[in-house]
Amino acid sequence: MEVLKSGAYFYKHDYGRNKRGRKWLVLSNDGLQLKWRSVGATEVVQAGDGSAQSSRGDSSARRASGGFSARGLVKSSSFSRFSSVPLSDVSHIIYGPYTDTFAKKTAHDRVDHRWVCFSLVLRESRTLDLAMEDEGSLLTWLLGLQQLIVYFSPDATMSSERWTLPKLQLQKLRLKVSGESDRTGQGPYDVVLSAVLDAAQDKQKNGEKATVLQAAWRRRHVQGKFQSAVGEMMEINGLIEGLAEREKELEERQAVTALKIEKAMKIAESEEPPPKMPTDKEMANPKKMQEYMLQMGEYSARQQLKLAAMESEVRENQQATAQVNQLATEKRQLQDMSKRLQFSLTNDQMSSLSTEDAARVAEIQQQLGVTPRGSIKATNVREVRLYKETQTTRLGIIFHQSTPNELDVATDMTPRAGGRQPVVMPVIKVLDKAGIAGTCPELHEGDQVLSVNGHAALSNVQTVQMLREAVGPVVLAVRETVISKTPRGVNSTRLPLTGLRPINQS
Numbered sequence: 202m203e204v205l206k207s208g209a210y211f212y213k214h215d216y217g218r219n220k221r222g223r224k225w226l227v228l229s230n231d232g233l234q235l236k237w238r239s240v241g242a243t244e245v246v247q248a249g250d251g252s253a254q255s256s257r258g259d260s261s262a263r264r265a266s267g268g269f270s271a272r273g274l275v276k277s278s279s280f281s282r283f284s285s286v287p288l289s290d291v292s293h294i295i296y297g298p299y300t301d302t303f304a305k306k307t308a309h310d311r312v313d314h315r316w317v318c319f320s321l322v323l324r325e326s327r328t329l330d331l332a333m334e335d336e337g338s339l340l341t342w343l344l345g346l347q348q349l350i351v352y353f354s355p356d357a358t359m360s361s362e363r364w365t366l367p368k369l370q371l372q373k374l375r376l377k378v379s380g381e382s383d384r385t386g387q388g389p390y391d392v393v394l395s396a397v398l399d400a401a402q403d404k405q406k407n408g409e410k411a412t413v414l415q416a417a418w419r420r421r422h423v424q425g426k427f428q429s430a431v432g433e434m435m436e437i438n439g440l441i442e443g444l445a446e447r448e449k450e451l452e453e454r455q456a457v458t459a460l461k462i463e464k465a466m467k468i469a470e471s472e473e474p475p476p477k478m479p480t481d482k483e484m485a486n487p488k489k490m491q492e493y494m495l496q497m498g499e500y501s502a503r504q505q506l507k508l509a510a511m512e513s514e515v516r517e518n519q520q521a522t523a524q525v526n527q528l529a530t531e532k533r534q535l536q537d538m539s540k541r542l543q544f545s546l547t548n549d550q551m552s553s554l555s556t557e558d559a560a561r562v563a564e565i566q567q568q569l570g571v572t573p574r575g576s577i578k579a580t581n582v583r584e585v586r587l588y589k590e591t592q593t594t595r596l597g598i599i600f601h602q603s604t605p606n607e608l609d610v611a612t613d614m615t616p617r618a619g620g621r622q623p624v625v626m627p628v629i630k631v632l633d634k635a636g637i638a639g640t641c642p643e644l645h646e647g648d649q650v651l652s653v654n655g656h657a658a659l660s661n662v663q664t665v666q667m668l669r670e671a672v673g674p675v676v677l678a679v680r681e682t683v684i685s686k687t688p689r690g691v692n693s694t695r696l697p698l699t700g701l702r703p704i705n706q707s
Contacts, residue, residue, distance in 0.1 A: 202228070202232065202345065204338055204341050204342065204345065205227070205228035205341075205342060205345045205346070206227065206228045206229075206230065206232075207227070208225055208226060208227035208228075208246065209225075209226055209227075209333065209334070209335070209338060209342065210223060210224070210225060210226070210240070210246075210333075210334040210335065211223075211224050211225075211226045211237070211331045211332060211333055211334060212224070212313060212331065212332040212333075212334065213237065213329070213330065213331055214302050214303065214306075214330040214331070214332065215302070215330075216301060216302040216305070216328075216330070219305065219306075219310070221310075221312070221313075221332075222239055223239070223240050223241070223242060223244075223334070224237040224238065224239060224240065224331075225237060225238055225239075225240045225246045226331070228345075228349075229285070232288075232349065233287060233288060233289075233353075234285045234286060234287045234288060235285060235286050235288060235321075235329075235346075236283045236284065236285040237283065237284055237285075238282060238283045238284065286321070286323065286329060287353075288346075288349050288350060288353050289353040289354070289355070290323050290324055290325075291321045291322065291323055291324075291329075291346075291350050291353075292322050292323065292324050292350075292354070293322050293350065293358075293362070294319060294320070294321060294322070294343060294346060294347055294350065294364060295319060295320040295322060295328075296319045296343060296364065296369065296372050296373075296376075297315060297316075297318060297319065297372065297376050298311075298313075298315055298318040299320070300320045300322075300328045300330055301328075302320070302328060302330040303318060303320075303330060313332035314332075314336075314376075314377075314380060315376040315377070315379065315380040316336065316339075316373045316376035316377050316380065317332050317333045317334075317336045317339060318330070318331070318332045319331060319332075319333075319343060321346070339373075340366065340369050340370065340373070343364060343369055344364065344365075344366055344369060347363055347364045351363060378392050378393060436655075437535050437538055440535055441532055441535045441536060444528050444531055444532045444535070445532065447528055448525060448528045448529065448532065451521050451524050451525045451528065452521075452525055454517070454521045455518060455521040455522055455525060458514050458515075458517045458518035458521065459518055461511070461514050462508075462511060462514055462515060462518065465507070465511055465514075466504075466507075466508075469504065469507050473500070473503065475497070475500050476493060476496040476497055476500055479493050581680050581681065582651060582678050582679070582680045583643065583678075583679060583680070584676060584677070584678060585641065585643040585644055585676070585677040585678075585679055586674065586675070586676055586677075587637055587638055587641065587674075587675040587676075587677065588637070588673065588674055588675065589637070589671055589672055589673060589675055591672065592669070592670065592671075592672050594637065595633075595635065595636040595637070596636045596637050596638045596668055596675075597632060597633030597634065597635055597636015597637060597638050597639035598629055598632060598633075598636070598638045598644075598650075598668065599629070599630050599631040599632075599633065600627050600628060600629060600630055600650075600661040600664065600665060601625075601626075601628045601629075601630045601661065602625075602661070603625055604625055604626045604628065605628060605647075605684055607682075607683050607684050608626060608628065608649075608682055608683065608684070625660050625661045625662070626649055626660075626661070627649060627650045627658045627660060627661045627663075627664035627665075628647065628648070628649050628650075628661070628682065628684075629644065629645070629646050629647060629648050629649075629650065630646065631646060632644055632645075632646055643679075644677075644679065645681065645685045645686055646685070646686055647681075647682050647683075647684035647685035647686055648679045648680065648681055648682065648685050649679060649680055649681075649682050650664050650677055650678070650679050651677075651678040651679060651680060652677070652678040653667040653668060653671065653675065653676075653677060654667070654671060654674075654675065654676050655676070
């Protein structure tokens with residue numbers, strides 16, 4: 202109450218005039234009403250509620266000063282007049298710029314921070330929209346006004362509908378996060394993470410906790426980028442595959458129409474051969490050459506008429522040719538994008554590195570917490586496409602509970618927290634023929650699953666979870682191991698799989 206009666210500076214926003222004016226806001230001595238008057242941009246007001254002046258202003262004081270301000274400028278009598286609103290007329294407080302008055306402000310006019318804006322909603326649905334100049338005592342004002350509004354309210358209010366100090370602090374934090382998100386273009390979670398990192402750096406610049414926090418944040422950030430890159434690469438490869446199929450169809454249509462045109466032209470040529478080519482002696486005779494040119498013109502005109510009769514085939518051939526060229530351009534662009542996203546190192550590339558460079562690559566992979574093996578473009582990695590109609594559809598893939606002894610865990614490069622937990626590679630133990638994957642000729646018992654829909658399969662448990670949650674197309678990146686074998690009862694000949702459709706082969 203003492204803070205409210207001492208007064209503070211606010212900016213009052215008017216709805217009708219779209220105006221923002223600096224005001225001196227104060228609670229009256231009796232605590233019944235909120236009063237304000239206009240003040241200059243740098244004017245300082247003594248603490249108090251101005252009770253010596255009437256609600257219409259102190260006219261005697263103005264007459265004594267001659268109506269002049271300290272700068273010698275004449276002020277309107279309304280400039281120092283107090284306006285007021287009884288707190289019994291206020292129904293509730295809206296914390297944040299959420300009323301129509303704030304909403305109609307353009308981006309250029311929004312000079313006040315979100316977390317200093319609030320509105321008093323009057324019972325006749327009018328609002329008093331304010332923004333505090335100094336946010337130091339903002340929560341004190343909001344909490345004090347809330348207590349007075351509840352006290353004077355003729356209707357009982359639920360405690361859950363009132364602003365409390367924890368609720369105000371949480372709302373202020375939300376407003377600050379959203380304001381920073383709009384200012385920087387970051388997402389809300391990135392804003393919070395950046396703030397946490399800044400706080401950690403300020404509090405413990407050389408401490409172990411801050412170092413661990415920063416390393417964890419960077420690892421998650423890079424992991425997310427890697428998974429996004431793998432997903433985008435697989436999506437691009439799917440688009441390239443679709444374009445290739447479409448290009449093949451167009452080329453076949455182009456060949457068919459070209460064959461029709463060529464056949465028709467040969468028939469026309471056999472029925473009416475072109476004029477005989479003149480001899481060297483005849484070419485020296487202008488009259489003979491003129492006759493030959495006239496015959497060729499007539500022959501060409503007749504050929505054009507025959508082509509016009511095949512206008513639909515010619516147009517279809519031209520359209521197919523244009524579409525083939527366009528698809529080739531799009532496919533080339535997607536292939537370039539896919540190459541830029543492929544950053545995995547093959548065994549040949551690793552062998553060409555020096556010992557120091559190879560150790561550095563291994564260190565980077567350990568720091569990332571994930572390896573590029575989720576890519577379907579790596580060496581000896583093949584793509585397998587399955588389809589789950591529902592989440593409960595059985596795939597029939599059973600993994601080893603522990604890594605088989607025949608496999609070298611050190612070559613998997615699958616890091617775990619702190620490096621203390623054992624690595625359990627997702628290696629297929631059994632393919633149940635009752636499931637979709639059990640009859641897929643592209644999957645073998647003993648194969649290692651590297652990724653599921655672009656997400657790296659870092660353990661058998663995680664892989665089972667991803668397969669269980671997947672619905673619709675399921676794209677696996679798998680590689681053979683030393684214990685791989687052909688599924689029981691399935692021909693070892695691999696059949697090419699195209700498109701995302703259910704696989705149900707006997």
